[in-house]
Amino acid sequence: MFYYMPVKIYAEDGCVKNHAADIAAYGKKALIVTGRHSAELCGALGDVKSVLDEKGIAYVHYNEVEENPSVETIMKARDLGLAEHADFVIGIGGGSPMDAAKAIALMLRHSDKDASYLYEKGADSTALPIIEIPTTCGTGSEVTAVSILTRHDTHSKGSIPHKIFGNLALLDARYLESASPSTLASTAIDAFAHLTESYISSDATQFSRNLSLTGLRTWAGCKDILLGIRPADPAARKQMLLASTYGGMAIAHTGTSVPHALSYTLTYNLHMKHGKACGHFLANYMREASPADTARVLKAAGFSSVEDYEDFYDVVCHRETIPENILKLAVKDVLAHPDKMKKAPFHVDESVLERIAGNPD
Template sequence: MFYIPTRVYTGKNALLDNKDQLSKLGTKALIVTGSKSSKINGSFDDVAQVLESAGIPFTVFEGVKENPTVESIMEARTFGLDNKCDFVIGIGGGSALDASKAISLMMYHADENWEYLYDTNKTNDMFPVAAIPTTCGTGSEVTGVSVLTRTDLKTKKSSVHKLYPNVSFVDGKYLKTAPASILRNTAMDALSHMIEGTIHKKATAYTRMCASQGLDIWRSCKDVISGAKEATDEDLQKLMDASTMAGMTIAQTGTSIPHALSYPITIGLNIPHGKSVSYFLAEFVRAMDKEDRDYILTKSGFSDPDELDEFFKKVCAPEEIPYDNRVIAYEELVSNAAKLSAVPFEVNDSILRRIAGI
């Protein structure tokens, strides 16, 4: 099955040119955004303009931090219900978008506690959600995934529910004011999604279609990602589109080993998601069967895993991950049967240790 129930509008002024797609979602909007960036990059103003012109009132929950906690989801749920909101607009990077979906789910199930997020016996029903990405890595605008921080477990865990936005507006202009570090880290996250998705055991011709086109676009933006070339408006749109296609890929396949290793690194050391994932990417590619490795390297524009790693180090300027944290990441990985069984190559202990760097 290939299933993405999200209406995707891409290109310059995707939202302003399709106002009714936002304003028809409900009668009062809860806007979920993490920081000041949505005010700087113009996305918030576009949303406010569309809602005001349609006479739709809105309220803003700004309390979503990076790597949103389950507790913050419940706080936002209360805020949204107190304000009588009946749809949610997520603006920002993966944290804001993932949070907006979980908040919508919990608002819809107003009498349930947080454990609903992880209860496979319950329904996915939620209020309508619009997603407006302002970074180029998450893909959350087209996935059913909502990755949240579980402070009780000291890691991140996705809600078990498939929480797809009803509509997404993918506009490269919102990247224009993004700090270089965010653009680069999130672009590496998108690359990871396409690499993990391409060789995933759940990959099909249809998911590879998304990843293949996304990788072609990503490869054409390498000089922008590395900082060797100044980004044009067209480049920024390309980075956004590659990220969304990467999202379409993992919406079907899921991710695998690099993502599993990244979660305790991000939470334990406060290292951004894209950077945490990419630490493990080169060794992950090296561990693949030759045919897969050659394909991935060609599509992403690298001659070998070392060149991929050099690119990562250049663009993400990673700090050293202490050995103990790599061990914790490894231990979490080996306890995650789903991620281990997601790859087509043999995963014995020495291979896993090499990918984890221990």
């Protein structure tokens, strides 16, 4: 059995300021990578800038990472980092800026390569040092080696083949305070999907399963917040962020499975939020899995049945009926990547995929 997690993690209020010396140790000039507004609104960007100022570290800020970042965005940010001689990268935000930070750090390290290097299998994956600061509670990207990018040339979204872990993850749950209820809901469902797909995976081990179960139990305590029964408070935000990181640690080992593989078609074609798209397929995935595995996941997450989860998803994510042609396309996309089907610990063929993709009756 094997488990590898090279990311140094601090989880506490004020951890950016508390660990200024750690941040300053990675270089002399930082490229800060964010989306347009949320990193600033939540206070994380201000904390990072004040720590860099205090330590005399120069920085340049790229704030144009869109949701589901494109290869073009990665190359624009790389060009800025090269022109400014950045020697480390700080990603602040949800999955998009954090995934982008990894790909940008890769391309900065391989400054003589063009965008095709992002998709070069078996190539050197070393990157500049990366610090990740999550401001949502779903992606787990701060502790995974995955970078998911949108390719407009092939009209698709998926992981690049490089595996790039960050060096340092700073988890301050106060940064979740400004996230909207719909962002919290979608990202929290993404965390649940990571924990569930990792548990019900052919690559699961005792290590990864314990991370999944601990994450699911941690996540379960926040369901009433997602349902709007009680407001989020600081303690709950900490639990939501931790659950998300446990999910990241679990999928860092196993990868995700069929629901994630199907979800990318929905996100690309319908612009559906990532967590909502993954959660759409989870109930049917659990129905195909071994009853014992499904029962353990449901129990840890505090659901009485698969239908109980389905009801929860309907309320929290406002389930949409997916057009048949998009579901067919999703199945076709996954069939084209048999490695994704192998992640399920049960036989998956076209008819099983169709059942998992199927709309509820």
